[in-house]
Amino acid sequence: MNTLLKNLEAGINNNDCMLMGHVIAGFPDVKTSIEAAKGICSGGASFLEVQFPFSDPNADGPVIENACYTSIENGFTVEDGFKIVRELSSSTKTAIIIMTYANIVFKYGVQSFVKKAKECGASALIVPDLPLDHDEGLMHYATENDMGVILIATPGCDGKRIKDLSEKSFGMLYTVARRGTTGNKTELNAETDEWIQLVKNNSTKPIALGFGIQSKEQTDKLKGVVPIVIAGSYFVTVISKLKQNENVQSELEKASKALF
Amino acid sequence: MKYNLPDENGFFGEYGGSFIPEELQKIMNEINVEYNKARKDPEFQKELAYLYQHYVGRPSPLFHAQNLSKKYGAEIYLKREDLNHTGAHKINHCLGEVLLAKRLGKKKVIAETGAGQHGVALATAAALLGLECDIYMGEVDIAKEQPNVIRMKILGTTVVPVKSGQRTLKEAVDECFDAYVKDPVTQLYAIGSVVGPHPFPQMVRDFQSVVGTEVKSQFKTQTGQALPQNLVACVGGGSNAMGLFYPFIDDTSVNMYGVEPAGRGTAVGDHASTITYGKPGIIHGFKCYLLQDENGAPSSVYSVASGLDYPGVGPEHSNLKDIGRVNYFNITDKEAIDAFFELSRIEGIIPAIESSHAVAYAIKLAKQKPGESIVVNLSGRGDKDIDFVIDNYGKQYGIHR
Ligand SMILES: Cc1ncc(COP(=O)(O)O)c(C=O)c1O
Numbered sequence: 024m025n026t027l028l029k030n031l032e033a034g035i036n037n038n039d040c041m042l043m044g045h046v047i048a049g050f051p052d053v054k055t056s057i058e059a060a061k062g063i064c065s066g067g068a069s070f071l072e073v074q075f076p077f078s079d080p081n082a083d084g085p086v087i088e089n090a091c092y093t094s095i096e097n098g099f100t101v102e103d104g105f106k107i108v109r110e111l112s113s114s115t116k117t118a119i120i121i122m123t124y125a126n127i128v129f130k131y132g133v134q135s136f137v138k139k140a141k142e143c144g145a146s147a148l149i150v151p152d153l154p155l156d157h158d159e160g161l162m163h164y165a166t167e168n169d170m171g172v173i174l175i176a177t178p179g180c181d182g183k184r185i186k187d188l189s190e191k192s193f194g195m196l197y198t199v200a201r202r203g204t205t206g207n208k209t210e211l212n213a214e215t216d217e218w219i220q221l222v223k224n225n226s227t228k229p230i231a232l233g234f235g236i237q238s239k240e241q242t243d244k245l246k247g248v249v250p251i252v253i254a255g256s257y258f259v260t261v262i263s264k265l266k267q268n269e270n271v272q273s274e275l276e277k278a279s280k281a282l283f
Numbered sequence: 284m285k286y287n288l289p290d291e292n293g294f295f296g297e298y299g300g301s302f303i304p305e306e307l308q309k310i311m312n313e314i315n316v317e318y319n320k321a322r323k324d325p326e327f328q329k330e331l332a333y334l335y336q337h338y339v340g341r342p343s344p345l346f347h348a349q350n351l352s353k354k355y356g357a358e359i360y361l362k363r364e365d366l367n368h369t370g371a372h373k374i375n376h377c378l379g380e381v382l383l384a385k386r387l388g389k390k391k392v393i394a395e396t397g398a399g400q401h402g403v404a405l406a407t408a409a410a411l412l413g414l415e416c417d418i419y420m421g422e423v424d425i426a427k428e429q430p431n432v433i434r435m436k437i438l439g440t441t442v443v444p445v446k447s448g449q450r451t452l453k454e455a456v457d458e459c460f461d462a463y464v465k466d467p468v469t470q471l472y473a474i475g476s477v478v479g480p481h482p483f484p485q486m487v488r489d490f491q492s493v494v495g496t497e498v499k500s501q502f503k504t505q506t507g508q509a510l511p512q513n514l515v516a517c518v519g520g521g522s523n524a525m526g527l528f529y530p531f532i533d534d535t536s537v538n539m540y541g542v543e544p545a546g547r548g549t550a551v552g553d554h555a556s557t558i559t560y561g562k563p564g565i566i567h568g569f570k571c572y573l574l575q576d577e578n579g580a581p582s583s584v585y586s587v588a589s590g591l592d593y594p595g596v597g598p599e600h601s602n603l604k605d606i607g608r609v610n611y612f613n614i615t616d617k618e619a620i621d622a623f624f625e626l627s628r629i630e631g632i633i634p635a636i637e638s639s640h641a642v643a644y645a646i647k648l649a650k651q652k653p654g655e656s657i658v659v660n661l662s663g664r665g666d667k668d669i670d671f672v673i674d675n676y677g678k679q680y681g682i683h684r
Contacts, residue, residue, distance in 0.1 A: 077579070077580070078448070078457075078580050078581055079453075079457045079460075079566065079567065079581070081303070081304065081457070081460045081461070081464065081567075081568075082304045082306075082464070084461075088447075092447070092448070095580060099578070100577075100578050101578050101579070124565075125302045125565040126564050126565040126566060126573070126575070126579045126581075127578070127579045128579075129563075129564060129565050129570075129579065130562075130564060130575060130577075130578070130579030131579065151304040151305070152302045152303055152304055152565070152568065153302060154301065154302065154303065154305070154308055157292065157300055157301065157302070174305075175304065175305050176305065177304070177305045177306035178306075179306060179309050179310075180305065180309070184309075188305075199306070202306065202464075202465065202466070202467075
């Protein structure tokens with residue numbers, strides 16, 4: 024069974040609040056990004072997004088954007104990305120999700136990219152700028168390979184769109200808490216409550232809520248509200264602040280545990 | 284068969300489309316719906332036509348450049364977009380975009396700019412029609428195009444310096460996209476060329492096609508011939524070229540030439556000849572020829588003309604290349620600068636460095652096609668470029684400060 028579906032089922036059955044972590048492949052370098060990812064996984068993440076950096080990540084804010092630039096400047100290749108995914112999926116129980124942008128997939132060849140992702144043990148794909156109805160065959164190939172594409176619902180979607188997206192999304196519906204790019208802290212206020220409620224009322228799949236999550240205080244409020252929380256820029260920030268000689272894996276494990 | 288693109292999803296053949304996050308898709312759909320209403324609304328068209336005539340100064344002249352013609356042996360005509368208010372073709376689509384922004388109830392228009400021409404044109408249209416305006420511009424271009432930066436500020440626009448990457452046009456687009464994603468509700472991203480997600484490539488082309496439509500009737504009136512034999516325009520994103528070409532696409536006797544910047548060499552990073560050296564890719568929400576490396580990362584680009592150094596190109600040009608309807612060639616920095624001085628000195632017209640690329644190619648073409656008619660889109664005037672040209676090339680042409 025697909026690891027993502029397996030972890031999801033276990034978490035839902037246990038009524039857990041699950042964590043989806045995030046690393047930038049090759050940031051600050053390939054080796055450190057692997058160690059950091061392992062730390063997030065051993066810290067309790069059920070899912071991990073491994074972002075293959077693109078120079079123009081148009082759904083991401085400055086923290087992730089800068090990490091992407093650094094990785095690219097250090098010579099990141101798509102093959103490095105697959106190497107990282109292979110290492111993580113074979114050494115952890117966390118479901119590995121490849122997150123990237125359209126041109127990376129398109130240039131590699133959509134079918135080849137999906138096959139390679141599968142071969143390296145990835146469970147799912149997230150490509151924010153390949154839209155549902157014009158995705159260059161991404162979803163078709165993913166389904167063919169016992170994987171899927173996780174779709175993203177953003178504020179502004181109406182109930183019907185949320186329903187459509189959730190039906191086609193793989194396992195869960197990635198739900199963005201507020202407008203704008205990744206990174207800024209989200210105030211969990213009446214407006215976000217209303218939005219989350221709209222998604223809950225219309226989604227046919229469990230909700231993974233993301234953008235701006237960085238503290239236990241926030242996740243405490245979300246317990247029982249959504250089954251999965253996503254922390255992206257939070258982990259990338261921790262990685263960017265690592266000092267020389269620090270044990271990368273244990274620092275990230277701590278950061279992961281600190282969210283709960 | 285009559286040319287009828289894009290299709291309803293914004294595709295020109297395999298190019299174009301709308302490759303953007305969910306959040307922006309909804310907004311693009313709204314823009315598309317409203318644009319299609321506006322297109323068929325006589326009131327909207329009347330207002331635009333009024334502004335073209337009385338504010339921009341349209342129709343712009345079609346000038347038979349007899350000195351140039353005599354010297355190089357063909358009949359060369361210049362479509363004088365340089366004489367428009369604000370000095371380039373960009374005002375044609377900016378007025379359209381800002382009128383549309385008002386229809387959509389937006390408070391602010393935002394955009395990227397390279398040479399500053401689109402920025403100035405948008406700042407101008409925004410001032411006229413009462414909207415706020417933010418322009419994103421790479422720091423390198425800000426230094427190179429000071430007069431336009433100052434113009435925008437005088438017009439009440441905020442110029443946002445872009446400090447990332449190569450600090451030129453591509454990064455300005457990136458940052459403007461970011462700003463747009465943050466607030467797509469009160470702002471409209473008034474894209475500066477026939478690029479971006481659907482419906483922008485179509486919309487900007489439609490607004491610019493006034494250029495080709497005028498050329499058609501002016502050429503006939505002036506020469507008694509039904510159609511010109513050759514059309515030449517420079518291609519950055521490709522808006523001035525689409526404006527000239529589009530009304531002639533079904534006139535198969537008309538040869539069309541798009542001119543890309545060959546910069547200072549053929550190595551990656553030394554040019555921006557997207558169609559000549561690129562491969563299909565996806566950037567800034569659309570599919571097109573793209574200069575990119577084997578990992579799919581857009582390549583760094585360079586041209587002496589700030590308005591041409593973009594690693595992508597309009598999706599319609601990408602398709603016109605594939606179906607063989609338009610020929611694409613490139614012109615080096617040096618050839619463009621030579622043409623800049625040539626046109627200045629034998630016709631008394633100082634062209635924009637971007638447009639100088641088209642002039643340079645027309646001169647080459649004239650030698651290959653003696654006696655034929657060639658219409659060049661003189662997309663802008665060169666006032667903005669004089670300091671840069673004199674500082675970098677003055678000595679070679681005997682000019683000292
Ligand atoms: C005078 C002039 N011509 C041409 C261009 C290139 O744009 P496009 O290819 O969209 O016409 C620019 C861009 O700034 C310009 O200022």
